[in-house]
Amino acid sequence: MLEVIWKLIEMTIIIALLIPIAAMLVWVERRMIGIWQDRLGPNRVGPFGILQSMADLLKVLGKEDWIPPFSDKVVFVLAPVIAAVTVLMSFAVVPFTPTIGVSDLNIGLLFFLAMTSLAVYGVVLAGWASNSKYALLGGMRAAAQTVSYEVFMGLSVMGVVLLTGSFNLREIVLAQQDGWLIQTQFLGFFVFLIAGIAESHRLPFDLPEAETELTAGFHTEYSGLKFALFFLGEYLSVTLISTMSVTLFFGGWLMPEPLASWLPPLVWFILKVAFFVMFFILLRTSLPRPRFDQLLSFGWLVMLPLALFNLLATAALRLAGII
Amino acid sequence: MISQLRTMWLVLKHTFTKADTVEYPEQKPYLAPRYRGRIVLTRDPNGEERCVACNLCAVACPVDCISLQQTIDDDGRKRADFFRINFSRCILCGFCEEACPTYAIQLTPDVELAEYERKNLVYEKENLLIKGPGKYPDYSFYQQSGISIASKGKGEGVQDKPAVDVKGLMP
Numbered sequence: 001m002l003e004v005i006w007k008l009i010e011m012t013i014i015i016a017l018l019i020p021i022a023a024m025l026v027w028v029e030r031r032m033i034g035i036w037q038d039r040l041g042p043n044r045v046g047p048f049g050i051l052q053s054m055a056d057l058l059k060v061l062g063k064e065d066w067i068p069p070f071s072d073k074v075v076f077v078l079a080p081v082i083a084a085v086t087v088l089m090s091f092a093v094v095p096f097t098p099t100i101g102v103s104d105l106n107i108g109l110l111f112f113l114a115m116t117s118l119a120v121y122g123v124v125l126a127g128w129a130s131n132s133k134y135a136l137l138g139g140m141r142a143a144a145q146t147v148s149y150e151v152f153m154g155l156s157v158m159g160v161v162l163l164t165g166s167f168n169l170r171e172i173v174l175a176q177q178d179g180w181l182i183q184t185q186f187l188g189f190f191v192f193l194i195a196g197i198a199e200s201h202r203l204p205f206d207l208p209e210a211e212t213e214l215t216a217g218f219h220t221e222y223s224g225l226k227f228a229l230f231f232l233g234e235y236l237s238v239t240l241i242s243t244m245s246v247t248l249f250f251g252g253w254l255m256p257e258p259l260a261s262w263l264p265p266l267v268w269f270i271l272k273v274a275f276f277v278m279f280f281i282l283l284r285t286s287l288p289r290p291r292f293d294q295l296l297s298f299g300w301l302v303m304l305p306l307a308l309f310n311l312l313a314t315a316a317l318r319l320a321g322i323i
Numbered sequence: 324m325i326s327q328l329r330t331m332w333l334v335l336k337h338t339f340t341k342a343d344t345v346e347y348p349e350q351k352p353y354l355a356p357r358y359r360g361r362i363v364l365t366r367d368p369n370g371e372e373r374c375v376a377c378n379l380c381a382v383a384c385p386v387d388c389i390s391l392q393q394t395i396d397d398d399g400r401k402r403a404d405f406f407r408i409n410f411s412r413c414i415l416c417g418f419c420e421e422a423c424p425t426y427a428i429q430l431t432p433d434v435e436l437a438e439y440e441r442k443n444l445v446y447e448k449e450n451l452l453i454k455g456p457g458k459y460p461d462y463s464f465y466q467q468s469g470i471s472i473a474s475k476g477k478g479e480g481v482q483d484k485p486a487v488d489v490k491g492l493m494p
Contacts, residue, residue: 035337035338036334036335036337036338037337038340038341038342038343039342039343039344040344040346282331282334282335286327286330286331286333286334286335287327287330
């Protein structure tokens with residue numbers, strides 16, 4: 001009984017920290033993009049503009065909660081909730097430190113893949129329920145993009161599973177005590193990262209949104225709190241993909257010995273995740289968006305063979321006993 | 324692929340370049356003396372109004388934001404009875420300044436014209452008049468022109484030649 005209550009408290013704390021972190025990411029992103037474009041970014045609300053997200057939230061709450069009369073109303077309301085909740089669910093299996101982590105699911109990795117697949121529904125349903133041309137095009141693109149990138153996202157992490165012999169994320173981290181998996185799985189990591197960007201439809205793979213072509217893509221008709229939920233989902237999935245990259249390939253909370261004793265494991269974990277979040281933001285600032293057919297052919301003709309090659313090579317080397 | 328990595332590297336290098344932003348309310352950019360901002364009416368070196376209410380500025384104004392009425396004083400000077408500029412219409416083009424024959428109307432480098440109420444943007448003559456001569460410190464219209472006023476007859480100004488006796492020119 002006590003354990004259940006403790007788990008509930010842990011879950012509440014993790015969610016209560018994740019959502020503000022996702023909100024803060026909006027500010028961090030705007031600030032970083034500003035710096036990289038030789039501007040300042042939002043710096044007015046609070047010290048260094050740190051309360052910008054609070055101001056944005058207040059503004060969003062003050063907006064009219066409008067549901068277009070031509071939309072499919074139930075699905076329209078449901079879609080942003082799916083987009084945010086599925087991403088939050090994935091954090092259940094993330095081992096943050098040796099002691100923190102909601103669940104030690106022995107199919108944790110599969111659960112993560114399943115949840116990212118479910119997250120597609122949020123976008124596709126939003127595009128469909130909006131009943132408008134831009135949203136429909138965005139939803140269609142999201143469906144094609146995420147379905148095809150999910151294939152080799154799954155394949156790219158199979159190398160990790162081969163080497164560690166487990167789907168349990170905590171065991172995957174613990175198996176990296178002698179050396180991070182990036183040493184042997186750099187191809188897998190590369191494919192995973194690109195697939196992750198496409199899954200969270202961030203720039204340069206933000207074709208479902210594609211402001212310049214589709215107004216705002218799948219969330220064209222959304223405003224107010226429901227729009228904020230989509231944003232929350234997007235920034236949470238940025239955090240999620242960074243978290244998973246760290247967990248699967250960069251040893252989670254682990255650090256080589258002289259460094260590990262300097263800071264607690266949680267701080268190392270957060271630092272590593274922050275590094276990847278920054279990388280995501282840098283990608284957004286610097287790279288242009290590809291055309292949609294380029295995106296798909298890049299996926300199927302480059303990424304899929306790479307992922308398969310990585311899997312085969314890992315398996316072969318494993319059989320030969322080299323790694 | 325290589326070019327994309329290069330792009331990312333070049334963008335990353337911008338972490339250390341200084342931002343170009345001028346943080347406006349705290350940090351004001353330099354505006355040149357001839358910048359076209361808020362309009363003023365200037366006075367000549369003796370402290371008299373330069374404006375002779377000739378209406379050329381109002382005619383030149385492309386948005387019709389200037390309205391005025393001429394009166395003639397007891398000493399023979401012409402001046403504006405009222406002079407009104409509607410800054411909610413004014414586009415700060417400076418045509419009025421170019422049209423002005425007496426250097427009376429001038430544009431200043433002040434651009435902070437924001438108001439909470441629109442009608443506060445209508446400036447009357449007493450709001451427009453300043454104490455000094457503006458950009459032309461020595462110029463005085465009545466001293467340069469051949470018009471007689473109470474303090475000065477024809478031909479007594481700085482540049483004036485003695486008045487010609489028209490009838491003396493008979494062949």
